[in-house]
Amino acid sequence: MSFLSETAQQIWDQYKTEIETHYFLFPTRRSMLYFNRNMAAHVGRPIWMPNGLTSDGWVKQHCPYIIADELTLVYYLYKIAYEIGFVHNDFQEFYPFGKVILSDFNDIDLSLADVNALFMDIEADHNSYPEYGQNKDLWDSILTDKSSALQKQLVLNWKYLLPLYQQFKQSLHENGLAYKGMIYRYTVENLHQIDFKGQEVFHFIGFNHLTKAEEKLLKYLKDNHRCFFYWNTHPVLFQSSIEAAECINNGIQQFGQSYHRLKPVAQSQIEIIQTNTAIGQVKLAGQLVSEWQNTSLPENSAIILSDPILMEPLLSSLPEQVDTVNISMGYPLYYSPVKALLDWIFDIWASMEDDNYLHRDLVDRLMNHYYMTVYSKSKGIASLIDKQKYYLYNELSKDDPLLTIIFSKTKDIEEVFDKMLKILELLVEVSEVDFHIHVMSFAQHCITRLRDIVLKLDNKWSISFLQKLLAQFFIQADVPFKGEPLKGLQILGKLEMQNLSFDNVVIIGLNEGVWPNASNHSTIPVSVRQHYGLTSTRDKLQTSSYYFWTSVLNAQRVVLLHSSGDDVLGAKGESRYIQQLRFGELGLDVYEKTVGFETGDRPTSIKSIAKSKDIYKLLYIFLIEKGLSASSLNDYVECGFRFAYKHLLDVREKDIQEESISPKDFGIIFHNILQQLYSPYHSQNLTAEDFKSMKSQIPSLVESHYMEYFNIRDSAILGHGLHWLEIQTLINSLIRVIEIDSDLDPFSIISVEEKIEARLEVDDIQVKLKGFIDRVDTMGKNTYRIIDYKTGNSNTSGQRDTDFFGDNYKPHVVQLMMYVLLWNKNYPMKQPILSAHYTLKDKNVINYLKIMGETRINLDIINEFEDQLRDVVAQMLNDQLSFDQTDDIKKCTYCSFKTLCERQNIA
Numbered sequence: 001m002s003f004l005s006e007t008a009q010q011i012w013d014q015y016k017t018e019i020e021t022h023y024f025l026f027p028t029r030r031s032m033l034y035f036n037r038n039m040a041a042h043v044g045r046p047i048w049m050p051n052g053l054t055s056d057g058w059v060k061q062h063c064p065y066i067i068a069d070e071l072t073l074v075y076y077l078y079k080i081a082y083e084i085g086f087v088h089n090d091f092q093e094f095y096p097f098g099k100v101i102l103s104d105f106n107d108i109d110l111s112l113a114d115v116n117a118l119f120m121d122i123e124a125d126h127n128s129y130p131e132y133g134q135n136k137d138l139w140d141s142i143l144t145d146k147s148s149a150l151q152k153q154l155v156l157n158w159k160y161l162l163p164l165y166q167q168f169k170q171s172l173h174e175n176g177l178a179y180k181g182m183i184y185r186y187t188v189e190n191l192h193q194i195d196f197k198g199q200e201v202f203h204f205i206g207f208n209h210l211t212k213a214e215e216k217l218l219k220y221l222k223d224n225h226r227c228f229f230y231w232n233t234h235p236v237l238f239q240s241s242i243e244a245a246e247c248i249n250n251g252i253q254q255f256g257q258s259y260h261r262l263k264p265v266a267q268s269q270i271e272i273i274q275t276n277t278a279i280g281q282v283k284l285a286g287q288l289v290s291e292w293q294n295t296s297l298p299e300n301s302a303i304i305l306s307d308p309i310l311m312e313p314l315l316s317s318l319p320e321q322v323d324t325v326n327i328s329m330g331y332p333l334y335y336s337p338v339k340a341l342l343d344w345i346f347d348i349w350a351s352m353e354d355d356n357y358l359h360r361d362l363v364d365r366l367m368n369h370y371y372m373t374v375y376s377k378s379k380g381i382a383s384l385i386d387k388q389k390y391y392l393y394n395e396l397s398k399d400d401p402l403l404t405i406i407f408s409k410t411k412d413i414e415e416v417f418d419k420m421l422k423i424l425e426l427l428v429e430v431s432e433v434d435f436h437i438h439v440m441s442f443a444q445h446c447i448t449r450l451r452d453i454v455l456k457l458d459n460k461w462s463i464s465f466l467q468k469l470l471a472q473f474f475i476q477a478d479v480p481f482k483g484e485p486l487k488g489l490q491i492l493g494k495l496e497m498q499n500l501s502f503d504n505v506v507i508i509g510l511n512e513g514v515w516p517n518a519s520n521h522s523t524i525p526v527s528v529r530q531h532y533g534l535t536s537t538r539d540k541l542q543t544s545s546y547y548f549w550t551s552v553l554n555a556q557r558v559v560l561l562h563s564s565g566d567d568v569l570g571a572k573g574e575s576r577y578i579q580q581l582r583f584g585e586l587g588l589d590v591y592e593k594t595v596g597f598e599t600g601d602r603p604t605s606i607k608s609i610a611k612s613k614d615i616y617k618l619l620y621i622f623l624i625e626k627g628l629s630a631s632s633l634n635d636y637v638e639c640g641f642r643f644a645y646k647h648l649l650d651v652r653e654k655d656i657q658e659e660s661i662s663p664k665d666f667g668i669i670f671h672n673i674l675q676q677l678y679s680p681y682h683s684q685n686l687t688a689e690d691f692k693s694m695k696s697q698i699p700s701l702v703e704s705h706y707m708e709y710f711n712i713r714d715s716a717i718l719g720h721g722l723h724w725l726e727i728q729t730l731i732n733s734l735i736r737v738i739e740i741d742s743d744l745d746p747f748s749i750i751s752v753e754e755k756i757e758a759r760l761e762v763d764d765i766q767v768k769l770k771g772f773i774d775r776v777d778t779m780g781k782n783t784y785r786i787i788d789y790k791t792g793n794s795n796t797s798g799q800r801d802t803d804f805f806g807d808n809y810k811p812h813v814v815q816l817m818m819y820v821l822l823w824n825k826n827y828p829m830k831q832p833i834l835s836a837h838y839t840l841k842d843k844n845v846i847n848y849l850k851i852m853g854e855t856r857i858n859l860d861i862i863n864e865f866e867d868q869l870r871d872v873v874a875q876m877l878n879d880q881l882s883f884d885q886t887d888d889i890k891k892c893t894y895c896s897f898k899t900l901c902e903r904q905n906i907a
Helices: 001-022 029-041 055-061 070-085 092-108 114-129 138-144 145-155 158-174 178-189 213-223 244-255 280-293 308-317 338-353 360-367 370-377 401-404 413-431 435-453 463-476 525-532 539-553 576-583 615-627 630-638 640-648 663-681 688-709 713-718 721-742 811-826 859-877
Strands: 025-027 051-054 201-206 226-230 269-275 299-306 325-328 330-332 358-360 390-392 479-480 487-490 504-508 558-565 589-594 745-760 765-779 783-792 833-839 847-848
Touching: 001 201, 025 029, 025 055, 025 213, 025 463, 029 051, 051 539, 055 178, 055 213, 070 092, 070 158, 070 435, 092 158, 092 178, 092 213, 092 525, 114 158, 114 525, 138 360, 158 269, 178 663, 178 847, 213 226, 213 244, 226 244, 244 539, 269 280, 269 576, 280 299, 280 504, 280 558, 299 308, 308 330, 338 358, 338 360, 338 370, 338 435, 338 640, 358 360, 360 370, 370 413, 390 713, 401 413, 401 576, 401 630, 413 435, 435 463, 435 479, 463 745, 479 558, 539 558, 539 576, 576 589, 589 783, 615 640, 615 765, 615 859, 630 640, 630 811, 630 859, 663 688, 663 745, 663 783, 688 713, 688 721, 745 811, 765 811, 783 811, 811 833, 811 859
Parallel strands: 025 051, 025 201, 201 226, 269 558, 269 589, 299 487, 299 504, 325 487, 504 558, 783 833
Antiparallel strands: 330 479, 358 390, 745 765, 765 783, 833 847
């Protein structure tokens, strides 16, 4: 039986309908909702539920102020700081530091500290440590290298903190605004003025660590009213190794304990599971929920997220049968898809400020965002992405209202806000997922609020600063998931989980530095904080400990997930709570296991594909019908496993878009232009005038081929950025080839871009050989040359013997020999032939194939190559030999299939 259930039963049994006149206070709204449900279930009939509020809600009722959002508060703080000379910088520079000062003011008021004495001590401390004071971590965390002026200014101005605090609060008072600490301080200092009529009996349920303001409030109510305090206790909580024990003991000693456990403590079943990453934990949580669906109602299971950044991947990992999910935690907009979407749109707008062109990366990234893909699908918008590197932004609108807004320049900051709101409005209209609709709608509300504040400031705002400001605002803007009704799978944060009880609980992110996480950024030195009783790291650890242990001890089945190493949450090893469970002698049954693959330099088994009947049939079809090329032959010689996957099973490498022109793109355009230049001169000697004419055509040909290949519609874009650079590279490379050829007098073209095939008899099988020969020409006295253009490096030298497929195997040598063999089979040679790479990276351009020091390839060498090739194909056809993974891991470095081979860590 849970703490809230037993408390509700105990109070009803003792007071019955008298509770209708009692007042109930809770630390969280979630605790209040579950208490009311348990009370109604125990009574078993309709009753008037007692008056209930969170402690924050009760304090707000008795205070004339409205709690403002953080941006509004920092804005008021900045105005005062600027007026009194605490800062002279603009709001952009002050904002991150202003948030820290605001947090400190809040803490000061919650601790009811003597502000005059405290600020004198702060100034004294900073005068003793003129560079940093005791706050080096603070400076390192919120200031950048460019902030030295602000840092120096603030270090010299600590004497202004007291007037800043006083005038800031006065300004808020005049505007009816406040922060949490301010309303608590006001309320406890004016308790004697509160009319408590109808509030004679108070029940305080499930509180833990109390601030000084909360202690004073509870003490006043206890001294002047009938008050009962129910502390969520469990024998384990009072073990010496548990930090939560201290705050619970302090509460019981000060206010007493009215809670009496009605049934013996139930033993929780606890399992600790280690995974490789935080995402692995999320995936495993989805599997656990699927298993529990068969034995428990969804509302009896809860997933606790240690960090809201995991919210979206968790929702994507839940099984389909989970049709109701109840989120009851704040979800910062900073981690939402909205943040990423607006960031990418801001990048586009910032780019437009400087130019009329947009790089493909910006457009590609935006259009692949989840919200944009949903919108494009709903509107039937075809992909905007093709081979083009740059776009004129006005050609991207597609006559669509959303794309028109995104791909148009903005006049001023007010228009930027209007555009953001309209973008989200159009995306909400086509979304069908409640979670995303809720997130986008809340983002609209926050942007509207930010707009109201920003337009009041007399500043010249840049797109980049507004982007940073929006990000800062989103960090503190939590999407409010109310958690009603209490149905479906429960997804909770640490705070929302306290005092609740479920059959099944999964906690994600149980790593040190994540849970607990007691980091504290403050302008107030540690020694001063301790002296005045401000919230300390120790206090945060006690609170965190309470959240964890009450979550675990009140559940029947608990699974604690943690990462084995660093992950996206900033994990630093397993949490101390796991250590306490393992070594704390708590009397709990704990089971441990690891899920996932080990990482590191562990050996892996050699991968191979046996030549089964199906595989052999595919091999036969490949060799007879598709044909063996130089590249597929190279795949087989280097790694049989790669050959089988790529050419028999047809598993292909992913086509990755390059930031700049890829070697493949460069080669295609290069080949096409040379083919166009040389084709008119087939079988005739070229003159100096012919070469001069070809050189003059190169710039216009490059431009037209380039525009066609990358689907560019406006030639003006070619004079910009990477397009211009790539075009110049192509022009220069082509001119170098023409100049080299012009020196080969006489010179004649025999063939360009010829597809050529031949048959090789192997064990009574006519194996098809194939290839594309870029060019065949003659030079001098009828010397034939077979030319292959290469955009990369070439290694055709060093072939000291005719052992082409032995230990000294060279792919480039075999490639050129394949072309020579194919040509000879189609056009039998009467004299030796030359073969070469035209290598664009080589300053000499021509790189001739050399075998035993000779560039002329005679018939004996060709026949020797053919015999060795026949042996290789025979080995390929041997059904007793499998397609094995190479044992030379150097060949795996750039292989696209190394993930399949478990060699992805090879670099």
